[in-house]
């Protein structure tokens with residue numbers, strides 16, 4: 325039995341699949357789910373066996389239909405602050421996870437759900453996936469990074485249009501504007517995510533982690549600082565036994581081996 329009430333955690337060799345599992349509420353994020361997600365991410369951050377993480381939603385209809393509106397509606401300003409802090413901590417943990425994280429977006433990704441997908445490294449959208457930031461229609465601002473990550477992914481004009489209008493876009497449009505990275509048939513998001521994750525997991529584990537950190541950190545630096553940082557992580561690879569093994573395999577014409 326899972327140690328969580330609202331999450332399923334499945335380890336498949338070097339992959340770990342995290343399923344937000346409240347299908348009756350379209351996987352809406354209540355505070356209990358956010359707390360559980362924080363604990364699961366803590367465990368994953370220290371899990372050397374997991375090379376790639378996949379995040380998805382339970383059931384057929386939704387990835388995550390947002391923060392839980394029934395819980396949010398009666399928040400006091402104090403409670404709102406606490407909810408915001410807890411959520412933002414969890415979303416930062418997700419973004420900072422050392423392993424690559426793939427979102428398998430299998431349905432509605434609205435509000436906090438769209439933000440959850442955006443905090444992942446790569447988004448695979450099934451044809452039936454729908455994306456929106458409907459918060460202003462509920463009289464609130466997005467609070468799990470939506471005003472920031474959306475602009476970085478799609479540019480200011482498109483981000484503001486989606487944020488101001490709350491319009492829902494389909495998976496093809498999400499891919500067209502850069503909000504999602506891959507379009508797959510309905511029902512195919514998990515299979516596509518697993519196939520991609522297996523490819524990633526077959527590469528050097530430390531090299532993959534360093535590559536992620538270089539892309540993430542470099543985004544907030546100027547080019548000179550970012551390429552200097554890139555040189556440092558490149559140097560670190562030569563302290564990792566996998567580099568010697570993988571380069572030796574190439575030179576000696578052996579297939580690459582995973583350590």
Ligand code: DAK
Pocket residue numbers: 348349350352389390391392393394407408409411412432434435436437458459462464465466467468
């Ligand atoms: N919260 C709670 N329950 C939800 C929910 C949500 N976000 N979305 C759906 N549900 C529940 C419905 O109430 C319904 O429950 P029962 O009536 O069966 O008990 C069940 O899930 C099935 O939903 P529907 O019956 O509505 O299903 P439909 O197929 O008819 O419609 C829908 C699907 C996704 C179009 C519709 O459910 C919908 O519009 N849902 C709300 C989507 C939404 O507005 N999401 C954004 C929520 S706002 C912040 C941090 C975070 C946020 C803001 C600030 N700070 C840190 C400052 C985030 C805000 C949001 O995410």
